[in-house]
Amino acid sequence: MLSSANSNPKDLEQIARNGGVFRRMVSRIPTYxxxxxxxxxxxxxxxxxxxxxxxxxxxxTARQAPRQESRKPSMFGDLKAETIAAELRSTGLFAGLTLPTAICEEIARFGHETPCFGNFDRRFDFLASDHVEAEGWFGRTILSGHHYERALRCxxxxxxxxxxxxxxxxxHYLxxxxxxxxxxxxxxxxTKNASDADLSRASxxxxxDLDDWRMLKFFFYLSDVDGNSGPHVYVRGSHNRRRLRHQLTLLVGHxxxxxxxxxxxxxAITLTGKxxxxxxxDPFGFHMGTLAKQRPRLMMEVGFGVSKPSKRRFHGEPVLR
Structure with a gap:
């Protein structure tokens, strides 16, 4: 069961350190x-x-959702799509999903047994259990490890x-x-001694998010997440309104x-849970990941939009220089 709590602004400010506007923009040019x-x-x-x-x-321009006479059984039980979509329209967030234990354990086992790519870079390939050693092997701080297309082997x-x-x-929503x-x-x-560039790249x-005109993202914790394990933070209601200065800048981070x-x-709701x-x-609302301070966090995302996806975007891979 997920729990949420209002976040301490001072803590969030410390977590969300600036990496320099120009540096962030330059690092994203190859992806753009x-x-x-x-x-x-x-x-x-x-x-x-x-x-x-x-x-x-x-x-x-959104088309009405097709009527369904019946829907195949869901692993999430009897949750109603209409109810979830209504909550999303109101606050941008619904936090009542729970994976079946067997499904969660299988994905977690995959995450432990399958090498990941450090800091979005395919040159840094290692098992999560070897994270500390990998930082020594590659001579750099490693904040994240993505499985990319390997995830679909699970x-x-x-x-x-x-x-x-x-x-x-x-x-129903999009x-x-x-x-x-x-x-x-x-x-x-x-990890220790993360640079501003590393923190910026890791969100x-x-x-x-601006990957599409309209988007929706489902997230699942595959490890226990408390305040020291990198919980996700979402600002309720920020998907429905936007400060003018946040509309008239190419930056998405503030x-x-x-x-x-x-x-x-x-x-600002901090989401923790087992x-x-x-x-x-709705990822158009302001959100962020936070630093895993004591224990690593394993997470899964499934995203929906209304435009044709690219192969690279399907796995969340940026283009690095």
Whole structure:
């Protein structure tokens, strides 16, 4: 069962350290150029979807969710897609999902037994249990380890990805043309001496996602997550309104004090829970991962959007210089 708590603004500000505006923008240029080459429609989305008038106009194009006479049984029981979608429209967040124990254990076993790529870089390949040694082998701090396409070798990952409730929720929230665009599993590791560039790349900063005009992301903890294990933080209601200065900048990440002052510190919810706990959010709302201070965190994401996904985006892989 997930639990949530209002976050301490001072703690969040310490976690969400700035990495330098220019440095962050430069590091993302290769990814942006690749997105443009793969799909020319990406650029107008990236420029305009951050503004509320264009965003709301695009929501008007959403098709009604198809009527379903019956839905195949879901591993999540009798949860109603309509109820979840209504909560998402109101707050941007629903935190009542729980993976079956067998599914959670199978994915966790996969995460422990399958090598991951450190800091999004395919040159750094290691088992999670070898994290400390890997930092010595590669001579650098490693904050995260992604499995990329290897995740789809796990039958339990595929079962979660294809569960009928997820697509049903996505269609009720995003519209009838909702489609799967991301599936990934990754580790967040406790480490020392992380650079500002590492922290920025790992999304330890309040930000919103701009991978599509309309998106929805399901997250599942595959290890126990408390305040020292890198819990996810979401700012409720921030998906429905946006400060003008946050619309008129190419940056998606902003300092914690700036976000919390405008959207309300009381709306910053830190999500903790046992392995198997899950939640779904509209990632246009401000959110961030936090540093795993004492224990590593294993997590899974399944994302839906309304545009054709790229192979790289499907696994959340950036383009590194």
């Amino acid at each position: 150029l690749t997105d443009m080459r793969e799909n020319p429609a990406w650029l107008p989305m990236f420029l305009l979807a951050r503004t509320m008038p264009f965003r709301k106009a695009h929501w008007l 039958d339990a990952v595929v079962a979660v990805q294809q569960d009928p409730l997820l697509l049903d929720v996505a269609r 519209g009838g043309n909702a489609r799967l665009i991301t599936t990934r599993t990754w580790w967040s590791f406790p 330890f900063k309040f930000h919103f 300092p914690a004090h700036e976000v919390l002052d405008f959207y309300g510190a009381e709306n 392995a198997g706990s899950g939640f779904v959010e």
